[in-house]
Amino acid sequence: MLKRVHFPTSVLPYLLVAPQILVTLIFFIWPASQAMYQSMRIEDAFGLSTEFVWFENFQILAEDKQYFETFWRTIIFSACVAFISMSVALFLAGFADRVVRGAMAYRTMLIWPYAVAPVLAGALWVFMFNPTLGIFPYLLEFVGYDWNHYLNGHQAMLLVILAAAWKQVAYNFLFYLAAMQSIPKSVIEASAIDGAGPVRRFRTIILPLVSPTTFFLLVINAVYAFFDTFGIIHAVTQGGPAGATTILVYKVYNDGFVGLDLGGSAAQSVILMILVISMTVIQFRYVEKKVDY
Amino acid sequence: MVENRPLLTVISHLILLVGILLIALPIWITFVAATHDEARMLQAPIPMLPGGYFWENFKRTLFGSGLSGTEIAPVWRMLANSLAMAMMISLGKISISLISAFAIVYFKFPFRMGFFWLIFITLMLPVEVRIMPTFQVVANLGMLNSYWGLSIPLIASATATFMFRQVFLTIPDEMLESARIDGASPMRFFWDILIPLSRTNIAALFVILFIYGWNQYLWPLLITTDADMTTIVMSIKQMLEAAEQSPQWNVIMMTALLAMIPPVFVVISMQKLFVQGLTETDK
Numbered sequence: 001m002l003k004r005v006h007f008p009t010s011v012l013p014y015l016l017v018a019p020q021i022l023v024t025l026i027f028f029i030w031p032a033s034q035a036m037y038q039s040m041r042i043e044d045a046f047g048l049s050t051e052f053v054w055f056e057n058f059q060i061l062a063e064d065k066q067y068f069e070t071f072w073r074t075i076i077f078s079a080c081v082a083f084i085s086m087s088v089a090l091f092l093a094g095f096a097d098r099v100v101r102g103a104m105a106y107r108t109m110l111i112w113p114y115a116v117a118p119v120l121a122g123a124l125w126v127f128m129f130n131p132t133l134g135i136f137p138y139l140l141e142f143v144g145y146d147w148n149h150y151l152n153g154h155q156a157m158l159l160v161i162l163a164a165a166w167k168q169v170a171y172n173f174l175f176y177l178a179a180m181q182s183i184p185k186s187v188i189e190a191s192a193i194d195g196a197g198p199v200r201r202f203r204t205i206i207l208p209l210v211s212p213t214t215f216f217l218l219v220i221n222a223v224y225a226f227f228d229t230f231g232i233i234h235a236v237t238q239g240g241p242a243g244a245t246t247i248l249v250y251k252v253y254n255d256g257f258v259g260l261d262l263g264g265s266a267a268q269s270v271i272l273m274i275l276v277i278s279m280t281v282i283q284f285r286y287v288e289k290k291v292d293y
Numbered sequence: 294m295v296e297n298r299p300l301l302t303v304i305s306h307l308i309l310l311v312g313i314l315l316i317a318l319p320i321w322i323t324f325v326a327a328t329h330d331e332a333r334m335l336q337a338p339i340p341m342l343p344g345g346y347f348w349e350n351f352k353r354t355l356f357g358s359g360l361s362g363t364e365i366a367p368v369w370r371m372l373a374n375s376l377a378m379a380m381m382i383s384l385g386k387i388s389i390s391l392i393s394a395f396a397i398v399y400f401k402f403p404f405r406m407g408f409f410w411l412i413f414i415t416l417m418l419p420v421e422v423r424i425m426p427t428f429q430v431v432a433n434l435g436m437l438n439s440y441w442g443l444s445i446p447l448i449a450s451a452t453a454t455f456m457f458r459q460v461f462l463t464i465p466d467e468m469l470e471s472a473r474i475d476g477a478s479p480m481r482f483f484w485d486i487l488i489p490l491s492r493t494n495i496a497a498l499f500v501i502l503f504i505y506g507w508n509q510y511l512w513p514l515l516i517t518t519d520a521d522m523t524t525i526v527m528s529i530k531q532m533l534e535a536a537e538q539s540p541q542w543n544v545i546m547m548t549a550l551l552a553m554i555p556p557v558f559v560v561i562s563m564q565k566l567f568v569q570g571l572t573e574t575d576k
Binding site: 013020027099102106114116118134138198 | 296298301302305306308309312313316317318319320322323326334335337338339341389390392393395396397398399400401402405408411412414415416417418419421422423424425426427429430431445446448449450454461462466469479480504507508510511514515526527529530533540542545546549552553556557559560561564567568571572
């Protein structure tokens with residue numbers, strides 16, 4: 001951690017860490033503690049007085065059926081996003097790993113969606129699925145399927161899942177391809193000599209050997225779906241129709257800035273903090289010992 | 294290749310090509326929409342092949358008022374705002390992380406580990422979970438509607454600090470010993486030895502952070518109310534809202550295209566650094 005040889009103590013190191021520490025204290029630690037403080041207070045209907053209520057806000061949330069549904073919805077949403085984007089990425093990486101020529105060219109062509117902002121991804125998909133103009137509703141009409149994500153909650157959910165997964169394929173592909181290319185060729189060759197075909201090798205050799213990457217990506221994708229998809233949802237559905245696509249982060253924003261329920265929003269923030277902390281702990285405890293074979 | 298299976302190789306290439314086309318489809322549709330005039334973009338089967346209005350839309354979007362009948366700032370202004378924000382965030386994160394990693398690795402001082410853990414905690418507090426109180430702090434400091442408010446609250450970085458710490462730890466101790474024998478002061482050592490030795494890491498991190506900064510959405514949405522401070526990524530949402538009354542999809546899609554070109558260009562042109570940055574910061 002510390003160098004064996006180092007500089008003598010002076011004021012210099014304090015000056016060096018000062019900017020980072022100041023920003024951390026002012027914009028991270030202080031707001032986070034404010035969130036905790038606010039989560040234990042209830043404001044009256046006119047915003048004139050507040051009352052300290054200990055854990056009542058959390059109790060209200062625990063009894064709130066809507067919050068429970070939002071929680072479930074977030075988990076389903078994240079699971080779908082992670083599953084779709086990871087399996088597409090794994091599938092494509094499996095083939096890209098096979099081709100000798102052009103693997104890197106394919107990589108270039110597949111990784112750029114990483115750079116597209118979530119809200120832009122949302123805009124592209126909402127345009128493709130626009131009920132009156134979009135290309136997909138137009139095509140779906142031929143098979144007699146009526147698409148309108150402004151009215152149908154399931155279709156709205158499907159749309160945000162697709163947009164979120166589309167953007168994340170790039171990232172997962174990059175990591176899967178790197179993991180597959182770092183598997184020693186001798187292992188693959190040995191199994192080929194033993195008579196295992198490409199599909200068998202993929203299932204019994206490659207898949208288990210990239211499992212640390214799978215686990216790592218699972219955590220990353222969960223964090224992505226929980227927090228970074230705000231832009232997609234805000235652009236595509238605004239949480240609607242009738243709350244069908246409201247996930248936890250969107251609800252914190254909506255209850256705080258639109259509904260102005262400060263206590264309730266802060267209590268939700270605190271719950272989200274606990275979620276992030278546990279995800280980070282999982283990532284560091286289990287993922288650290290990873291990918292090197 | 295392990296064995297020679299020409300058919301499987303052909304199938305692999307085919308599947309990859311189909312994958313690329315599917316991934317690129319949304320962008321293709323966006324591009325096509327940006328090359329037609331307004332009237333064409335209101336007829337039900339939207340075109341799948343480019344039209345001849347690209348330059349006209351381009352000029353109208355970039356320099357004109359953009360979407361007619363709204364109070365949205367001209368697009369060149371929003372691009373400039375985005376660029377300023379992305380540069381301030383990425384350079385800010387890199388500089389404060391470099392110096393704090395330097396202090397933590399090369400100095401022994403009281404509370405060293407305390408500071409380290411304090412920085413570590415920021416990893417667990419993304420903007421999304423402390424939206425309201427952070428907004429209040431920025432409002433109280435009078436930083437709403439300013440570049441400072443857009444960038445400074447986002448520039449603390451645990452990942453960047455960890456990465457530089459890792460890089461510094463791999464630099465041999467002999468470097469410092471010889472520098473000290475030659476009479477170099479700590480800051481001299483930092484500028485003349487550490488910075489040149491971590492140049493590629495800085496570049497790789499810059500690529501990732503530039504994209505991160507450019508694509509910020511929730512934060513600018515909260516703290517900018519002034520149309521002159523709008524970033525390009527934010528404006529898409531306002532345009533989509535306006536589109537519900539009077540859809541001008543050619544302009545909206547041209548704006549979307551302009552908003553994604555800079556970060557996509559960065560990823561493709563600096564691919565090696567980008568991949569290095571991604572794998573270094575996330576693990």
